[in-house]
Amino acid sequence: MNLIKTLLAASFLWAGAVLADPPPGYPFVGYDAGLKAARASGKPIFLYFGRYGCAWCDHTNKQTFSDAALKKLYTENYELVYVDAESGKRLTLPSGERITEAELGVRLQAFATPLFVYLTPQGDKIVQIPGFKTVQDFRDYDRYVRGGHYKQKNLLEFLGGKS
Template identity: 30%
Template structure:
């Protein structure tokens, strides 16, 4: 019976990861815990704000997130959690405050989608990037975080200087 219950609980997560986004973290939307998990695993946490019917969100999932280099790099260095900007599910922010997904998006000034919000390992927002992002640019954003450039360089400047 216990094995059956575990299977019932785990199966949806396995099915979701089979969609092809290996760095998507199964989350109960407790970002405080998700940030701790990321720190423990030597990774960074970022949020993908989305909404139903968003064509650029779908394009991110079908193009950028399916890119082999993006999958390898982001699986190694990041956890992603999705937040529906119109959602009513409870979110626990990195500071422990509870609110709905919609309130969380509003708190961070997110009105359109997709928006990608990256946290440092202390829970500070260090980059917020709107819109569809090509794989090569998404990898640059990843490098910006992992290599610590966010500490002393503006993201736009970093991308301009490193774009080939």
């Protein structure tokens, strides 16, 4: 009996270690609410695709999104949207089409998580970036997006010049 209790406790601890919810303390909302807020505020959208069991999402949340200055930068300047890349939750695209979060993930090729997508306030894609990223990476992406550099050059050109 003690062995069963120990195994159950261990499985709960392990499962908790791989959960990949949005980073704690950030005001992430669903896709529909984020798009509506962005249209009203004029802020770009920072869309975070995660999923249950994504160890890299968890690592990103703990190592990168725990930075207080990054949290301030992104909460003040973006509408933050979290989408579960495997969820059946329904959402509405800017066109009015209704699809699931998982279908949005397929359309944006979110085959691996985490995936970060920057969108205009109208919901048009600016750039998408896969994988674990550092605090400095997100600062660079912020300069690229909010500085409007995406209108003149792609992200790699921008990062090569560090404008």
